[in-house]
Amino acid sequence: MSFISFPILILLALSVVFGTGFAVIAYRARKVIPGGLFVMGVGISVVVWAGAYFVEILVPGLGNKLFWANLKQLGSVLLPFSFLLFSLVYTQFIHHIPRYLYAILAIEPIAVLYVYWNDLSLGLMRINPHLSQMGGLDLIDFTVGEGLAIHFIYSALISISAILLLLVRYFRAKSFYRSQISFIFLGMAIPFLGALAVFLKIVPPYFDMTPLLLGFSFPIMSWGLFRNEFFKSAPLNPQIILERLPFGILIVDMSNEQKIISLNSVTEEILSVEAARAIGKPVSTFLPELNLSLTEFVKELVLDFELNNQFYELHCEHISKENTQQDVWLIVFVNMTAQKLLEESLFASEAMYRSLVENSVEGIAITQNERIIYLNQQMADMLGYSLNELPGRAYKNLISKEFIKLQTEREGKRARGEKVEDFLQGTFIKKNGALLDVEVSSTLIPYQGQNAFLVMVRDITNRKKYEEERNRTLALLEATIESSKDGILVLDKDFEILAHNQRLLELWNLPSDWEKIQSPDRFELIYTQLTEPDVILKTRSHVWNNIDQEFTNELTLINGSVFEEYTVPFYITGELMGRLFMYRDITERRAYELELEKARLLAEDQSFVLQATLKREKQLHDVTRTISRSMEIDTVLSELLRQTLEITNADESHLGLINEDGQSIHLLYGMDREKSFVIDDYIPYNEKFLSWQVIEQRQGIMITDTSHPMPLICFSHDVKTSGIVSLLCVPILSGLSVLGVLGVFSKRDTILFNEHDLHAAEAIASQAGIAIQNARLFEEVNQLAITDPLTRLYNRRYFFNLARVELERAKRYGTDLSFIMLDIDDFKRVNDTYGHLVGDEVLMAVSEVIRKTIRKVDLAARYGGEEMVILLPATSQESALVSAERLREAVEELKIPVDGNSVSVSISLGVSSFEQHLDISISKLLDQADQAMYLSKQNGKNRVTAWQAG
Structure with a gap:
């Protein structure tokens, strides 16, 4: 490795380190910075590009270098695409780009990656790739293909587009955000110039400048972005603010055919149109019934508007700056549907209350200065007057003297701040002089600027009659329950005691002043005597929730007593008043019934045992009869398990x-x-x-x-x-x-x-x-009847019966059938030399070999003397010869011990087979096998011979 390779590797390593850190920080700040995930994509692209190039330089061989060079292209393809998406989000142009355009832009990078990995066969990217020396480094050299040139142009156009977007944003942004954009521009422009140098052939194509320059520019860009708090604060998109507003926003350019400039999602729902389809079109396209007459002389306008059964208030405000050619208006849609409905509801409520007063079943009057100034029809009808006769008359003239006294006392208590009843019972004087039992309530209200009383009068004549009837009924009930031998308790609907008898107190051991004890303590004296008070309380709840039904219950006390409880609804003159509870001590009856039940159960148990015994005896008899009928051991065992x-x-x-x-x-x-x-x-x-x-x-x-x-x-x-x-x-x-x-x-x-x-x-x-x-x-x-006692093979008679059946089956179904006839060679010499006992052992040993060698479907029999015969169903002559040879070999290997020595024997075998076109008998087939066997004897013994016709 030469000296020049160290700076290159260091720059690539710096690109990987700063790209990784950049991606991690961008991911953590993805909710703060615009396009955070795309910023992370830029960092990942740099890591893949520079990292793969780092390994490509170090690994030997053209094949290994081509693999890492192809992997490197993943970063080179992803970087400009991620940079463009980030620029769209950062500059807030992302909302103006249709989503399908992203899919179109992604087609070229995906196609390039596919071609790269299959380029050796296509030759569109690299032509004649080979290794070249540069400063002691082995780098991949190649001729740039047409596909690679197109990709360079495509990537350059995407990068230029992203840079232009940043430039536009730079001139529109505040000074604080300009610093951010400057460093982003600087960080991406430097490697773009390196790629441009490769494309213009200033630098050879095998020397990839972009990841190297990223190692220089990425630290500068990272430092600048951190210094300007890129990952903590970013420019806010005004469109986001519009989207968060709870009312519709529409911006219209009145100077340009009233075309829509912008709208938020609430307005999209109001107009039932997407923003992408609405922007640039006149308002009348979507609101033809709305006539906007807005001029520069009108600064603000409020209109009422109905759309899709919804009521809106449109607030129009002129927002254009002075000395501009545009005439821009802000239109705010405020939904007034709820307020409209509320106003209609209030109007309906006023009419409803007026109707309630006029149609009330109670008499209603308003008095002021002790005179009647208003009354409803029910009040007039109650007293026998027409509606126009009472207004202006003195209120005291309508009530009895006793009632006047009661009202005066009531008003005195109210004046002293004492508590007074809401309702007061008394009598009114009807027009005909008759007295009317009433219940009156009065409330002080303001009326036409002065204090007045709202008087509500209820006719209680029927109630008075009912109360009298109720009192008579209760008196009768009290006399009845006292004479009853059952404990009786009468409760009203509020769970208060109406009546009870002395027998109730005796049954439950209650004190004589039990009814004076405060509820619910008085009922605790009953519940605590029960073995299951919680269950009874749940039952009580069910009873009172179904108060008009009858119930019967059985209560067990801790002392062992058993009470029967019967409860029914209690009515007076058809009105449900509460419940009547009756308690009867049934302890002795239950004890007697329990003894009867025990006796019945004992009888049933005895009957069940007797029936079970009889059933089992019958089953045992059936078992004995069933298994005794069968003489087959498997049938006996199966029936035994089943029974x-x-x-x-x-x-x-x-x-x-x-x-x-x-x-x-x-x-x-x-x-x-x-x-x-x-x-x-x-x-x-x-x-x-x-x-x-x-x-x-x-x-x-x-x-x-x-x-x-x-x-x-x-x-x-x-x-x-x-x-x-x-x-x-x-x-x-x-x-x-x-x-x-x-x-x-x-x-x-x-x-x-x-x-x-x-x-x-x-x-x-x-x-x-x-x-x-x-x-x-x-x-x-x-077995003795069908087998030979010495060899335990089938005897000749049984064999012939089975053979006839198999021959008929072969003829019917057209299947093969073969016979093997065999004879022990020199068997007479064995008898003469060793005796007949050894001869018998030889016969048994050969028979055992036959049993082990043949198939389960084959039939073996002792034909006579030392001759034996084997029937092979569904077996051709060729297969029978194979089976016969296998049997011959097994007998030849047989060693029969005799007095410390061993005796070996051999067998001669003959094979015959059934042919479908011949009408032949069992005897003929056996004769053929016998002739073939004697041919084996004549030809030297210890061999197999097949019978041949002629």
Whole structure:
């Protein structure tokens, strides 16, 4: 590395450091400075550009340098674009640019980045890139392509546009903000000149001047911006102020066809138009009914205007400066809809109150100087006068002497500052001399400049009659409740006591002056005697919220007594007055009913137990009958599991049988509520295992609490983790023999096994043991009937039956079928040399090899003597030959131990196959296989031969 590389790397490092700091500070101050995020974008662009160039200089090889050179272009493309967006926001021109224009401007940078990364194949940016030496540095040299030249011009135009915007803002701004703009201009103009120098070929294209000059100019720009508090204060956009105003603002140039210069968002909503579409067009385009006659001689004008059912007050003010050609007016839209509605509401209220007075059901009069000066129609009708007869007459002439005395006393109290009643009851004198019971209230009011009384009169004749009826009813009620054997309490709607009897006090042990105790303390004496006072209080709330309904309740006292409470609504002359509560001591009755209920429940329990016992006995009988019918062991075991689940209501059951060696339990099957499944697992002998404990004890075990320590393994379950809460494990017995174990599991807390379940499981297992033993005997007898006792292969008769079925299936469905006939070579020599017992062992060993070698669908039988035959369904002659050869090899490798030595044998095999176009029998196919086998014998033995026609 040469001496000249150090300054270059230092300048690039400075660009990265200052660009990073610039981006971080801009992000933190993004809410203070205009375009803060775009300022951050400028910083990030510088970091990417200078950082990638730094690495490009250091890494060796053209390929590595091209990668970092391409990455560098991300910063070079992003920088002018971010600078332009910041300038638009800072200079407040951003609101005049349609949003789609940003997308158009972004097309070129995205396309340039794509072409850069694919330029080797396109050749639009760099032509013939290679390494060149400059001051000891290996730099990428190339010929500038057409695409790169266009990009230079595009970036230059964007940068020039941004600088011009800053210049325009510079001349409009105050001196404080001019310093900010000067340093921004300086910081971006210097690297722009470097890019221009590369474009004009003053500097070779492989020497990127812009990030180097950023390392020089960025510190200067940062210092200047910090010094002028760029990140703390920035010019405020007047449009923002307009947008925050709660009323509509419209600025119009009257000298230019009344065209709109500016408007805020409130005005956009009023006119139902966007600002971008409205600016530059006449006001009449959007408000054709508005006639603005504004001249320079009128400085201010207020107009009323209605638009879209909204009322506005337009304040128009002349705002043009003197000696200017423009005639600019500020129009403010003030929404007066609410005020209009309020005025209409007040007018309607006045008319409504006048109507209320005139149509009131109460008599209303105004007296002044003890004479009537106004009354409504109801007042006149109440006294039997016409509306014109009473005005001017003395008010005292209309009321009785007793009432005059009461009113005089009332006015005296009022004069002394004493409290007086709001209403006063008395009598008025009607025109015909009759007396009228009334309730009167009077209020001092100003009327026509003097004091007057507003008198409101209510006819209470019916109320008087009602009160008399009420008093008679209460007297009758009091006499009735005193004679009742139930405790009775009468409460009004305000929860005050209207009446009660002595029996109530006796039932609740209340003092004789109970009703004089202040509420709610008096009711605390009742509630504190209850076992559940909170519940009763909630019930009381429900009762009073539904006061017109009847309720019955049962109350239990702390001393053990039980009261029946019955409450009904209490009416007088059709009007709801309150509630009537009746209390009856039913303690003895409840005790008797409780004894009856216990007896009934006991009877039901006994009945349930009896029914359950009968049901279980029937189920056990069904189990015995079902499993006894079947002679197949799998059917017996499946039915055993199913019936066990049904009878015990368990979730899962498992079954295992003891192996012939007696050293392990073979878990065969399991069943749950949804399906049966194969377990096929073994439990070795271990006296700690629950299964083996059951077998040795020959009796079942029941566990109903799995949380306590318990014996290890029970079947294939880990009880602690499988969710089992209760289990049964019982032996499967047949006479004196234990055949296996049956496990029953519950995973529900609601199902815990009991002694009945255990006895039922033991009974099922016992019956199953007999059925299993019978099925095993049947299976053994059946096997003896169809198999050869020495080789345990099918016998010849059974084989022929199966072979006929397979041949018919092959003919019907057009499938292949093959036979293998085999004979043990020199078997007579084995018998003569070693004896017939060894010969039998050879036959058994070869048979075992056959069983292990053939497929499950294949059928093997002893044909006679040392001859054996194999039927291979759905097998062609070629596949049968492969199977025969595999069998021959397996027998050839067989070693049969005899007196410390071993005997080896070989077999000769013949193969025949069924052909669809021939009508052939089983005997013919076997004869063909037999002939092929004898060919193998004639050709040297220990080989496989296929039968060939002719």
